[in-house]
Amino acid sequence: MNGKPYHHGDLRRQLIDTTRAIVEEEGPDGITLARIAKGCGVSVAAPYRHFSSKEALLGDVAGLGFGELGAAVAASQRTSKRARDRIVDAGVAYVGFATAHPHLFRLMFSAELRDRQSAAGPATLAGLAQVVRGLNLAVPFETALRTTWAIAHGLASLRVGGMLTFTDGDSEQRLREELTALLDGIAA
Amino acid sequence: MNGKPYHHGDLRRQLIDTTRAIVEEEGPDGITLARIAKGCGVSVAAPYRHFSSKEALLGDVAGLGFGELGAAVAASQRTSKRARDRIVDAGVAYVGFATAHPHLFRLMFSAELRDRQSAAGPATLAGLAQVVRGLNLAVPFETALRTTWAIAHGLASLRVGGMLTFTDGDSEQRLREELTALLDGIAA
DNA sequence: ACCTGAACACCGTTCAAGT
DNA sequence: ACCTGAACACCGTTCAAGT
Numbered sequence: 001m002n003g004k005p006y007h008h009g010d011l012r013r014q015l016i017d018t019t020r021a022i023v024e025e026e027g028p029d030g031i032t033l034a035r036i037a038k039g040c041g042v043s044v045a046a047p048y049r050h051f052s053s054k055e056a057l058l059g060d061v062a063g064l065g066f067g068e069l070g071a072a073v074a075a076s077q078r079t080s081k082r083a084r085d086r087i088v089d090a091g092v093a094y095v096g097f098a099t100a101h102p103h104l105f106r107l108m109f110s111a112e113l114r115d116r117q118s119a120a121g122p123a124t125l126a127g128l129a130q131v132v133r134g135l136n137l138a139v140p141f142e143t144a145l146r147t148t149w150a151i152a153h154g155l156a157s158l159r160v161g162g163m164l165t166f167t168d169g170d171s172e173q174r175l176r177e178e179l180t181a182l183l184d185g186i187a188a
Numbered sequence: 189m190n191g192k193p194y195h196h197g198d199l200r201r202q203l204i205d206t207t208r209a210i211v212e213e214e215g216p217d218g219i220t221l222a223r224i225a226k227g228c229g230v231s232v233a234a235p236y237r238h239f240s241s242k243e244a245l246l247g248d249v250a251g252l253g254f255g256e257l258g259a260a261v262a263a264s265q266r267t268s269k270r271a272r273d274r275i276v277d278a279g280v281a282y283v284g285f286a287t288a289h290p291h292l293f294r295l296m297f298s299a300e301l302r303d304r305q306s307a308a309g310p311a312t313l314a315g316l317a318q319v320v321r322g323l324n325l326a327v328p329f330e331t332a333l334r335t336t337w338a339i340a341h342g343l344a345s346l347r348v349g350g351m352l353t354f355t356d357g358d359s360e361q362r363l364r365e366e367l368t369a370l371l372d373g374i375a376a
Numbered sequence: 377a378c379c380t381g382a383a384c385a386c387c388g389t390t391c392a393a394g395t
Numbered sequence: 396a397c398c399t400g401a402a403c404a405c406c407g408t409t410c411a412a413g414t
Contacts (some may be wrong), residue, residue, distance in 0.1 A: 011397085027213060029300040032390065043399050045390080050397095054388065080349040091318040106300075107246060109349050121351040126221050136376040139365070144374040146352060147339060149364050154342025155334075161297050164334060177327070184374030186332040188324040199378085221407065231380050238378095242407065356396080 012050040014040050020061045020104070027103040028058060028113050058107060059115035065104045066120040070127045072097045083134040084183055091130045091152040091179040092172065098156035099171075105160055109153075125149065135183075151182050200238040202228050208249045208292070216246060216295040216302075246295060247303035253289065253296045256309040258315045260285045271322040272371055278319045279340040279367040280360065286344035287359075293348055297341075313337065323371075339370050 019040040022031055033054050037044045051057040076093035080086050098105040106122070107113055125145065132145045139147075155178060158164040206227040210219055221242050225232045239245040264281035268274050286293040295301055296308070313333065320333045327335075343366060346352040 032386085034386085044388085045400080046398055048389070077241065106298075109351070110298075111349050112215055112294075112296075121349075124351075132339055135374070137374060138372065138376040139369050139374050143365050143369055145360075146343075146362075147369045147374060149352075150342030150346060150366065151335060151339045151370075152342070153346055154338030154340070155346050157297070158338060160339055161279070161299050161309075163297070163312075164337075172335075174331075177331050178338065179191050181331055181335045181373075182339075182370060183373050183375040184326065185369075185371050186325060186327050186335060187371040188326040220405085222405085232407085233381080234379055237410070 011040060011042060011046065015047055015050060015057060016064065019057055020064065023058075023061060023103050023107055023167070024101060025103075028107040028110070031058075033057075053172055055113070058113055059117055061104070062108045062114045062117055062122060065101065065108045066117065066124060068101075069094070069097045069105075069108070070124060073127050073131070076112045077131060083136070086131055086181075087135060087148060087183065088127065088176055088179045091148070091155070092175055093154040095156045095159065095175055098160050105156065108141045109157070128152075145184060151179065155179075197203065199228060199230060203238060203245060204237055204248055204252065207245055208252065209296075210287060211246075211249060211291050213294055215291040215320070216298070219246075221245075233365060243301070243303045246301055247305055249292070250296045250302045250305055251308060253292045254305065254312060256289075257273055257282070257285050257293075257296070261315050261319070267321060271324070272368075274319055275323060275336060275371065276367045277362055278316065279336070279343070280363055282340040283344045283347065286348050290348045293344065299346070316340075335370060339367065343367075 015036060019031070022035065022039070031054075033047060034044050037047055039175075040046075047054075047057065051060070072088050072093045074156055076089040077086055080089050082136050108117075128149050132141065132148055135144065138146050155164070155175065203224060207219070207224050210223065210227070219242075221235060222232050224245075226235055228234075235242075235245060239248070260281045261278050264277040265274055268277050296305075316337050317333055320329065320336055323332065325332050341351070343363065
């Protein structure tokens with residue numbers, strides 16, 4: 001709506017957007033305040049009016065990611081009806097988010113690159129808790145919740161880290177089998 | 189055996205040891221070649237005679253970590269007899285290593301801090317494969333292998349990242365329940 | 377062959393000064 | 396209130412020069 005105000009109308013938001021774009025393209029490690037500032041057309045000192053440090057800025061970007069991860073998991077619940085499918089769908093959404101935004105995902109869970117995001121962990125847990133609550137459980141609720149998060153997060157992390165090699169063709173099929181394995185167990 | 193040779197007898201090994209010590213104490217992020225060199229009593233340029241970059245040095249430290257993680261998993265197999273227990277023990281060893289060396293664990297799987305360690309992923313997989321092979325499976329072998337790695341890695345990562353809060357008292361008990369849940373499934 | 381000293385380009389952060 | 400310009404301390408890396 002507003003054109004380009006001379007003394008930068010909404011620098012705070014623009015800093016977050018620019019940082020996110022660079023993170024998604026190149027990862028959070030080579031990132032530089034100078035590049036972010038240049039991308040916004042301001043001096044290197046300008047970001048310090050809005051964020052106390054580079055880590056604080058990255059922390060806000062990570063928070064944005066947690067919001068979207070939660071939304072993706074929530075959105076996956078709208079289509080399926082059976083409780084078993086819903087857990088698998090939630091896992092697919094979780095891993096799918098990590099695959100679609102590998103650098104952002106790594107930033108979110110890196111803990112040293114960004115500032116504390118203490119509310120994000122519990123919030124993610126709460127989202128998964130809703131999904132698990134619908135299932136008829138053979139183990140304590142807390143155990144089911146933690147294992148569900150762990151298997152989704154493990155598959156996502158190993159994939160993003162290049163440790164598990166998926167060929168793109170069979171990846172979702174395979175992923176569903178792996179998530180289903182948690183429901184029924186792997187032992188005969 | 190050898191005292192302190194004047195023109196540094198084994199700087200390469202000393203650089204790795206010093207780096208590892210700093211990583212374990214403070215994490216891999218604030219680390220600086222200047223500090224490593226100073227810790228070894230050499231100039232900042234000296235490490236470049238032995239490593240092509242800071243990342244290459246960190247890559248060697250990560251490789252050391254992968255060796256120890258593999259050894260810890262292997263060692264966990266010597267005490268238990270039943271195949272089911274062996275999988276749980278392997279998972280406990282995996283998570284135990286991550287808990288004991290959180291910063292090293294993060295470096296190993298961070299991919300941006302260190303140079304490629306392409307052999308490490310497959311090697312870790314191979315170690316777990318031996319453990320899974322002994323079990324009577326209800327799912328394809330590959331599925332069992334991947335889910336086992338994923339749940340161990342997920343529990344380890346979330347724990348190291350401060351996402352799952354364990355009180356130290358019940359952590360191993362809880363961990364065993366969670367790993368057992370993968371064997372038998374969480375659905376009723 | 378291995379290491380030092382000095383240099384280069386660069387980075388995060390601060391702060392007086394401008395508008 | 397928000398931003399600039401210049402400065403500070405620091406970092407990874409290179410390279411001629413020393414032993």
